[in-house]
Structure formats: structure tokens, C-alpha cells
Amino acid sequence: MDLGLKDRVYVVTGATRGLGFASARELTADGARVVITGRDEKRAADAAAALGPDAVGAVADNADPDAPARLVATARERFGRFDGILISVGGPAPGAGADNTDEQWQSAFDSVFLGAVRLARTAAAELGEGGVIGFVLSGSVHEPIPGLTISNGLRPGLAGFAKSLSDDLGPRGIRVVGLLPARIDTDRVRELDALSGDAAASRAANESRIPLRRYGTDREFGRAAAFLLSPAASYLTGVMLPVDGGARHGF
Secondary structure: OOOOOOOOEEEEOOOOOHHHHHHHHHHHHOOOEEEEEEOOHHHHHHHHHHHOOOEEEEEOOOOOOOHHHHHHHHHHHHHOOOOEEEEOOOOOOOEOOOOOOHHHHHHHHHHHHHHHHHHHHHHHHHOOOOOEEEEEOOHHHOOOOOOEHHHHHHHHHHHHHHHHHHHHHHHHOOEEEEEEEOOEOOHHHHHHHHOOOOHHHHHHHHHHOOOOOOOEOHHHHHHHHHHHHOHHHOOOOOEEEEEOOOOOOOO
């Protein structure tokens, strides 16, 4: 299936590893060009080099108010156009509701929530018909995840913002979509499994609750992201796609 990605240009934030990198890899594999971001210059450059000539690395922190305009400008300067953005950010600090500090909440709000809102607003002002704004959120949008109170608090609100934005931008032909990963086999998820003290047992217990009886791969997630961002999904907007092996039982 031709996704129609050839020569389209996307910004993918938080893409030096994990789900952001996997998404950028699948976009470039189908012919797109990407600006990938990370907070460390060397890691951003190394990740872009791993993707080849259709990728460029840029240093950016989602919490930086100046980052959105700079990233859109980089896309246009390096590749001549800007067709969309996938907003991904590392998960906030784990912890129970009584344990997380004000500082942890503020840091997460600035990067996970407000930073994403700024990126989306800037993209919306710069995109034309056929443009797309994507969010990498979490299964916690629908159901809280034990031990991730900050994420449980912020991700649903961001999903609500994304849905509202899809209504606002739909008449301009700009789509807004979200992905809700659950247990995807990444460093972040392996770290969460280890919090229990027995990572193998935690993983086995989690897999037993997934209808497909396994964690997803980053490549599977990346393919889902590439499809949602592509012209092949041109009539999909305002949707939140669970990428969870069937773990969510509601509709």
C-alpha cells in the first residue's frame, strides 16, 4: 500500500529513541523526510545519521517556548516544506499521587502538556490543507496506569485538547490524530516493569492481560504512526488509536 508519504516533511519530537525514533524510521522508510529532535545534540545527530539523508537532527526541549517556530523553520530550510508534526515526549516521573512533588508536576506540565500545546498551535498556524498534527499519548487517556500518577493526570487533558483542536482545524483540511501506546517493548516500558522489583514477573503478568499475549514492537507502533500521519488516512481526524494488542476492552 502506498501511503503517499514520498517527499512529505514532518517534525518528530522526542525522536532520538523509543517510539519517536520508531515513528521517524517508518516515515523515512516510506519516503518522507523528517526533522527529529532531542535534548542532547550528539544523540540527535546520531539518530538522524542512523535514518539516513532524509533526516536531520535538531536540539530542542518541548518545554522551550522558542522551539516550535525554530523546528518549523528548520523543516522548511532543510527540506523546503512542512506537512505535519508528531509530538512525542518522554514519560514523566513515576510515583503515587501522595509522593510526586510540585517540581515533578511542574516539569511534566511544561514538557508533556504545555509544550505539546505550543507545538500544536504553531504547527496549526503554519500548515495548509492536507497537514496533520499527531500526538503520542498513552493508554492512560482511558484508564489510569498504576504508579504513573502524573501521566494519568496530564495525558487525558491533552487528548481533550487534541479533540478540540481537530474540530477547530477540520474546516481548513488539517487533521489532528493521537496514538495511545500501552505495553510496547521499549526502554521506558522495561524500566516501568523493573519498578516492581521483578521485571520478568511483571512482564509475564502484563502479557497475560493482553489478548495478543505479548508486548508490541516499536516497529509496529511506528507503522501505525506513519499511517495516521499519511495521506492514506486523509479522512481520519479527532481519533485516538489504541496501540495495545487489544488490552483496552471498551470501544
